[in-house]
Amino acid sequence: MAIYLTGDTHGDFRRFLPESFYEQETMTKKDIVLVCGDFGGVWYGDKRDNDGLDFLEQRPFTTAFVPGNHENYDALRTYPLEKWHGGKVRPIRPSVLMLERGQVFELGGKRIFTMGGASSHDIQDGILEPDDPLFLKKFQRLNTQGALFRVNHRSWWKEELPDKEEYEEARSNLDRGGWKVDYIITHCAPTSIQNELLRERSTPDALTDFLEEVCQRCQFKYHFFGHYHSNLVLRQKHVLLYQQILRLK
Ligand SMILES: [Fe+2]
Structure with missing residues (x-):
């Protein structure tokens, strides 16, 4: 089983075209590409998502992703939960899987802890409610201003951050394995790494603080994450991925 990793795809899967990702020539559905x-x-939650999802399903590998902040959580939660390699997933297609938060998967003899989610930082001008009677007026005004805003349940979901149960599940799964894993896969970084990356623009939250604790307490080889749209290695173990695809050895 080969495991590859990449960063944010934002619904654009061209990096997985055979001419860009030629390694797929020898891959099978047992091989996995993880998206951080x-x-x-799953953005529109309707047939407009089909082309992208079908393209992935036709690849000769399995795609598995942890959720980020730019995901349609209303649509994602309509896919039922299943067990897969020791953890919970939501299959979107037979070989396109969302990895639930707080899980420890056993893949190819490696233990992989997953904890998706992040705070959006492109919402500083607000989140509009679609049922607000002034919605259209506000939307047009903000749009004309080029403001950074999003619309609840259309382009922003509060579930971008984990809830209490997800943190509890993460802790109990890590407890069970003695806080020892091979790899950690998340969307955002632990607080101290995020501070290093974003400096004064960094706004820590409950998830970055939780990941800080995980990275302090856990024994792990590498932590892979996305969110900050760059490819970079920090403190030897924290690997920020964007468009690069790398293979786990
Ligand atoms: Fe992103």
Whole structure:
């Protein structure tokens, strides 16, 4: 089983075309490409998502993603939960899977902890409610201003951050394995890494603080994450991925 990793795809899967990702020539559905959040393949929650999802389903590998902040959580939660390699997933297509939060998967003899999600930082001008009587007026005004805003349940979901149960599940799964894994896959970074990356623009939250604790307490080889749209290695173990696709050895 080969495992590859990449960063945010935002619903654009061209990096997986055979001419860009030629390694797929020898891959099978047993091989996995992990996307570190902002998958974006389930965005409209209707048939407009089909082309992208069908393209992935036709690839000779399995795609698995942790959710990011730019995901349609209303649509994602309509896919039922299943068990897969020791953890919970939501199959979107037979070989396109969302990896639930707080899981420890056993893949190819490696233990992989997953904890998707992140705070959106492109919402500083607000989140509009679609049932607000002034919605259209506000939308047009903000749009004309080029403001950074999103619309609840259309382009922003509060579930971008984990809830209490997801943190509890993560802790109990890590407890069970003695806080020892091979790899950690998330969308955002632990607080101290995010601070290093974003400096004064960094706004830590409950998830970055939780990941800080995980990375302090856990024994792990590498932590892979996306969200910050760059390819970079920090403190030897924290690997920020964007469009690059790398193979786990
Ligand atoms: Fe992103």
